[in-house]
Amino acid sequence: MNAPEPITKHRILELLDYVKDPEVPAINVLELGVVRSVEVEESGKAIVTITPTYTGCPAMDVMAADIKKELLEAGVPEVEVKMSLAPAWTTDWITDEGKRKLKEYGIAPPEKSADIRALNGEQPVVACPQCGSKNTVMLSLFGSTACKALWKCQDCLEPFDQFKCL
Amino acid sequence: MSNALFTYTLRLADDLLILSQRLGEWCGHGPVLEEDIALTNRALDHLGEARNLLTYAGQVEGKGRSEDDLAYLRMERQYTNAKLVEQPNGDYAHTMVRSFLFDAYHLPLMQALTKSHDAQLSAIAGKSVKEATYHLRASSEWIIRFGDGTEESHQRAQAALDNLWTYTGELFETDAVLEEMTKAGIAPDIAAIKETWSKTVDQVLAEATLKRPADDFMMTGGRKGLHSEYMGFILAEMQHVTRAYPGVEW
Numbered sequence: 001m002n003a004p005e006p007i008t009k010h011r012i013l014e015l016l017d018y019v020k021d022p023e024v025p026a027i028n029v030l031e032l033g034v035v036r037s038v039e040v041e042e043s044g045k046a047i048v049t050i051t052p053t054y055t056g057c058p059a060m061d062v063m064a065a066d067i068k069k070e071l072l073e074a075g076v077p078e079v080e081v082k083m084s085l086a087p088a089w090t091t092d093w094i095t096d097e098g099k100r101k102l103k104e105y106g107i108a109p110p111e112k113s114a115d116i117r118a119l120n121g122e123q124p125v126v127a128c129p130q131c132g133s134k135n136t137v138m139l140s141l142f143g144s145t146a147c148k149a150l151w152k153c154q155d156c157l158e159p160f161d162q163f164k165c166l
Numbered sequence: 167m168s169n170a171l172f173t174y175t176l177r178l179a180d181d182l183l184i185l186s187q188r189l190g191e192w193c194g195h196g197p198v199l200e201e202d203i204a205l206t207n208r209a210l211d212h213l214g215e216a217r218n219l220l221t222y223a224g225q226v227e228g229k230g231r232s233e234d235d236l237a238y239l240r241m242e243r244q245y246t247n248a249k250l251v252e253q254p255n256g257d258y259a260h261t262m263v264r265s266f267l268f269d270a271y272h273l274p275l276m277q278a279l280t281k282s283h284d285a286q287l288s289a290i291a292g293k294s295v296k297e298a299t300y301h302l303r304a305s306s307e308w309i310i311r312f313g314d315g316t317e318e319s320h321q322r323a324q325a326a327l328d329n330l331w332t333y334t335g336e337l338f339e340t341d342a343v344l345e346e347m348t349k350a351g352i353a354p355d356i357a358a359i360k361e362t363w364s365k366t367v368d369q370v371l372a373e374a375t376l377k378r379p380a381d382d383f384m385m386t387g388g389r390k391g392l393h394s395e396y397m398g399f400i401l402a403e404m405q406h407v408t409r410a411y412p413g414v415e416w
Contacts, residue, residue, distance in 0.1 A: 052214070054210075054211060054214060054297060055214030055215050055218060055294065055297065056210035056211045056212070056213045057210075057214065058210070085218065085286075085290060085292070085293050086285075086288070086289035086292055086293075087292070088289075088292045088293045088295075088296065089293075090296075139200055140201070140203065140204050141204065141300055141303065141304045142208065146210055150200060150203075164300070
């Protein structure tokens with residue numbers, strides 16, 4: 001066994017790398033962009049502030065519990081997970097690495113919200129994460145979880161999830 | 167002031183809580199799988215908003231009531247939702263028209279609330295706006311598809327509209343609580359919200375070839391806790407587990 005590593009902000013961030021989104025286990029909480037701040041007090045207590053993706057997302061409670069578990073198991077003496085609502089989470093906070101992993105996992109990543117057309121009813125062009133074809137059609141605005149819409153590829157005929165722009 | 171803020175926040179929360187409960191009844195009964203999922207997603211969004219608002223209402227009240235206490239341990243007369251959201255699901259057109267009439271009010275309300283002088287309401291609204299945009303878009307599309315669809319879908323959508331119209335007046339009612347909140351810059355001007363609502367409704371109904379019913383008698387009472395006969399049944403189902411096993415956690 002190595003000597004326990006000192007608890008620093010850097011160390012906490014390293015550990016958060018291991019905490020996956022329970023509903024989309026391909027990406028972690030940092031890549032999802034829900035971690036808003038990390039503080040370490042002198043006592044070694046870590047305060048992690050996260051923000052919900054969707055207000056009703058049931059994964060948030062699981063994420064908070066997973067963060068606590070991961071840090072406590074790594075020897076952090078005390079962990080507090082705070083929830084903050086403002087500023088509201090946007091899919092723009094998903095990192096590029098996160099978006100790449102989503103696509104690899106079979107979920108079409110969200111477009112940039114600067115491209116707010118998506119919210120206003122104009123259909124974005126979404127490439128099929130399986131075959132790359134842009135000949136796709138939306139089946140439903142609401143998919144398997146609050147954050148996703150359901151699409152179908154007209155070329156490879158596979159249905160797929162798209163991470164909605166928010 | 168804190169009294170009015172509590173009442174106002176609770177009204178916002180109750181609309182969402184009860185609508186969420188109604189939409190949740192569709193779980194496993196949707197006409198097609200995609201719609202089953204869409205409705206429960208919508209219910210979940212509303213519930214999430216309701217949770218934020220109930221938690222805040224409890225804090226404002228300062229008597230130590232949690233979101234669960236407020237959601238599950240009040241009596242019927244203490245719920246202040248508008249009667250619109252407690253109306254039964256009926257057929258799919260009825261469910262969608264009910265949501266459309268609500269969404270068209272909820273979105274501009276949340277947009278305006280982001281400018282509220284109350285920081286927490288403004289934060290909650292900021293979060294809700296994005297989801298509410300999706301809700302209104304989805305329900306509008308259904309109204310157009312029903313109205314401009316087959317003879318039967320048109321007739322069912324029109325019947326739902328005629329049936330539910332009488333419940334829309336309550337969304338824009340004013341009273342001493344709302345006036346106090348508006349004066350304090352916490353609640354937005356409800357007349358402006360009504361104007362936006364009315365425009366959206368006219369636009370969508372025109373495209374759907376549906377007829378806007380005349381503003382006749384408007385139902386009232388929900389904000390004072392006087393509900394339709396359906397409310398008790400909703401609460402019986404919603405509160406059953408909490409009442410049967412007091413203090414249970416899961």
